[in-house]
Amino acid sequence: MTIASPLLLDVPEQSREIVEMTREFAQKEIAPHAAEWDSTKHYPAEVMKRLGELGFYGLRIPEEYEGLGLDTLTYMMVLEEIAAADASVSISLSVHNSLPVTMLLREGTAEQKERWLGPMARGEVLAAFSLSEADSGSDSVSIRAQAVRDGDEWVLSGEKTWVTNGDTADLLVIMLRTDTPEERRGAHGISAFLVPAAAPGVVPGKAEDKMGLRASRTTSLSLNDVRLGPEHLLGMEGEGFIYALQALDNGRMGVAAQATGIARAALEHCIRYSQERQQFERPLRDFQAIQFKLADMATRISAARALILEAARAKDRGESVTERAGMAKLFASETAMWVTTQAVQIFGGYGYMRDYPVERLFRDAKVTEIYEGTSEIQRIVIARGLYSD
Numbered sequence: 409m410t411i412a413s414p415l416l417l418d419v420p421e422q423s424r425e426i427v428e429m430t431r432e433f434a435q436k437e438i439a440p441h442a443a444e445w446d447s448t449k450h451y452p453a454e455v456m457k458r459l460g461e462l463g464f465y466g467l468r469i470p471e472e473y474e475g476l477g478l479d480t481l482t483y484m485m486v487l488e489e490i491a492a493a494d495a496s497v498s499i500s501l502s503v504h505n506s507l508p509v510t511m512l513l514r515e516g517t518a519e520q521k522e523r524w525l526g527p528m529a530r531g532e533v534l535a536a537f538s539l540s541e542a543d544s545g546s547d548s549v550s551i552r553a554q555a556v557r558d559g560d561e562w563v564l565s566g567e568k569t570w571v572t573n574g575d576t577a578d579l580l581v582i583m584l585r586t587d588t589p590e591e592r593r594g595a596h597g598i599s600a601f602l603v604p605a606a607a608p609g610v611v612p613g614k615a616e617d618k619m620g621l622r623a624s625r626t627t628s629l630s631l632n633d634v635r636l637g638p639e640h641l642l643g644m645e646g647e648g649f650i651y652a653l654q655a656l657d658n659g660r661m662g663v664a665a666q667a668t669g670i671a672r673a674a675l676e677h678c679i680r681y682s683q684e685r686q687q688f689e690r691p692l693r694d695f696q697a698i699q700f701k702l703a704d705m706a707t708r709i710s711a712a713r714a715l716i717l718e719a720a721r722a723k724d725r726g727e728s729v730t731e732r733a734g735m736a737k738l739f740a741s742e743t744a745m746w747v748t749t750q751a752v753q754i755f756g757g758y759g760y761m762r763d764y765p766v767e768r769l770f771r772d773a774k775v776t777e778i779y780e781g782t783s784e785i786q787r788i789v790i791a792r793g794l795y796s797d
């Protein structure tokens with residue numbers, strides 16, 4: 409175990425056991441296949457099903473709904489372990505557990521919780537979160553897809569983009585405008601809907617051909633006059649955007665944990681490689697230039713993890729963590745990009761080849777600086793917090 413291992417941290421015994429079990433499963437059942445899934449763009453449905461059966465779709469769901477009810481701290485460590493094996497699998501789980509589950513737990517009625525949380529916890533329902541549109545990414549309050557009342561029902565129409573789990577989810581939590589063009593209400597003109605993927609009129613587009621995370625599915629979504637009853641509105645009309653932002657605090661910590669897992673995997677490959685690879689009749693590890701890179705990688709990874717765990721502990725104490733989640737995501741994602749760039753350098757020409765793992769990790773790392781709020785947006789969030797009382 410290296411000094412950069414999360415298992416050296418001071419965490420409760422029960423958390424340690426779950427993290428160790430996750431590591432064992434991830435290293436045995438996921439990591440050996442990650443390169444092949446990446447090169448063939450294979451969505452590992454069979455492994456996702458197994459993860460669902462083991463309770464990974466219910467990591468954050470309370471025990472009363474058959475979930476594991478993990479605290480935020482343990483949840484983050486579990487996500488890091490999955491990401492260290494395969495970042496694609498970790499994002500599918502992170503989106504499901506951090507966004508739709510959080511929104512349902514916070515805003516769902518007793519009936520909605522009853523209907524969805526049990527099946528989620530049992531691994532029967534995977535969920536997606538859909539806010540972005542083609543012309544509305546960072547400026548997500550400007551979305552245009554809408555839901556209009558028709559008697560008791562809602563009629564949903566429009567186009568959403570870049571939905572993780574877009575064509576593999578059973579439940580889609582979709583943010584839609586419910587104000588009118590005559591009376592725009594900005595952040596209070598958007599509502600959240602619980603949309604079964606099987607509802608008539610819900611049509612996922614083709615899976616995007618991505619730089620990284622090639623084993624996760626990212627699709628567009630067409631809503632063609634999808635008719636839903638009132639029980640599909642989540643929380644209050646007009647408050648869905650606020651709910652989405654609240655959930656994104658968890659989502660951003662999840663992406664930070666994902667980034668840390670990617671970076672840790674890169675460091676572990678470099679530690680091994682620098683002992684095997686010989687130049688000038690010595691292993692690379694004998695060169696101080698290489699040692700310094702490894703030392704900096706380990707230090708930044710540990711610092712990223714400390715920021716995540718600090719935000720997670722604050723969340724578990726019930727504090728607001730918007731800025732701390734932003735800091736964790738900003739630092740961890742930029743660390744992942746920096747560490748994987750150094751890893752390619754340490755592997756030299758082999759690092760540039762698809763036969764070696766650091767090339768994939770480098771590609772996987774990039775998106776952590778983009779989704780769930782780009783690094784620029786995180787800096788805006790953090791700076792705004794500096795001026796509030």
Ligand SMILES: Cc1cc2nc3c(=O)[nH]c(=O)nc-3n(C[C@H](O)[C@H](O)[C@H](O)COP(=O)(O)OP(=O)(O)OC[C@H]3O[C@@H](n4cnc5c(N)ncnc54)[C@H](O)[C@@H]3O)c2cc1C
Pocket residue numbers: 503537538539540544545546547569570571572573618621626775778779780781782783784785
């Ligand atoms: C693989 C993948 C999966 C995704 N999954 C989901 C998902 O499941 N659900 C979902 O809803 N969305 C998802 N997204 C969308 C993602 O959240 C957006 O891509 C992200 O929020 C950025 O929006 P954008 O791509 O439109 O970039 P833009 O908003 O167009 O930004 C372009 C550039 O301008 C910068 N910029 C924008 N505004 C400002 C500003 N005010 N100040 C300074 N700089 C600024 C940005 O930081 C960025 O560098 C996913 C995206 C990807 C790539």
